Amino acid sequence: MNIRQLVMIVFATILSSSVFAARDVAVVTDSLYKEECSACHMAYQPGLLPARSWEKMMANLADHFGENAELGEKERKAITDYAMKNAADFSNFKRSVKIMRSLSASDVPLRITDTPYIKRKHHELSNRHVKDNPKVKSLSRCDACHTKADTGSYSEREIKVPGFGRWED
């Protein structure tokens, strides 16, 4: 293989990964958000909930789904700001749009798994895949099955349910 071929291959790879494998939600770019929000769980992309949800959630970190996740005020504000600006209602990414479409204007879901779109996408799963599966346990562990969740990619061909393998509808 000569240099020219190599360059072509590299170029084609970059092109295909950015164009054909379009992300489902925008990837997290903020380092503070990434660090703080991934301390206990995956750093869920802001594009998975509307801004009103992030605002409400970030106002009560002392009771964050039963856990204490309090931050310093400066960090709390910066993270709220980033989450709200990159929330589903301000995103053109495929899944963000679908999540927003499934909500009515008065819905303020605090759990991503409570949004109708996400619920619908997971309705075929049973307890043996999730709740009783020791490597999954909860639908909130996106990255247990979505192998590229951290890159904002949730496509079906990337799903691998631990103990069950690839998932196909």
Add this chain to the structure above:
Amino acid sequence: MKKQLAYFLMLFWCISTQAAVVDDMLASYKADGASDFSASRGEVMWNKDYPDPDSAGKVRNCTTCHGKDLRAKGKHAKTGKVIDAIAPSVNSERFTDPKFIEKWFKRNCKWVLDRECTSQEKGDFLVYLRNK
């Protein structure tokens, strides 16, 4: 040889940062009114059970998430996320960032004890854990 020296210096730097950070924190707890600190008091408290407000009959303690072995990785009780070992002997990043330490004291004391820890208690924890 040069590489070895670099590793040695890095290790030394980590250990000295750790010592300085913990010493500074202990000094500020004393300024806050704490008296002498005790590793054994820290150990007792580290292993003490507190009632779990979410499920009757169950208990919480520091090892619920950090694990029984201080030199091994722990696991978040709810999310299952791996928590790096707390013992500085196996985790050189431990006790090098005062802000990080205070953040987690606040969160974890509230989770386990249902209140913030006092300066005395935090100092006892630190002198217990620093040599592990």
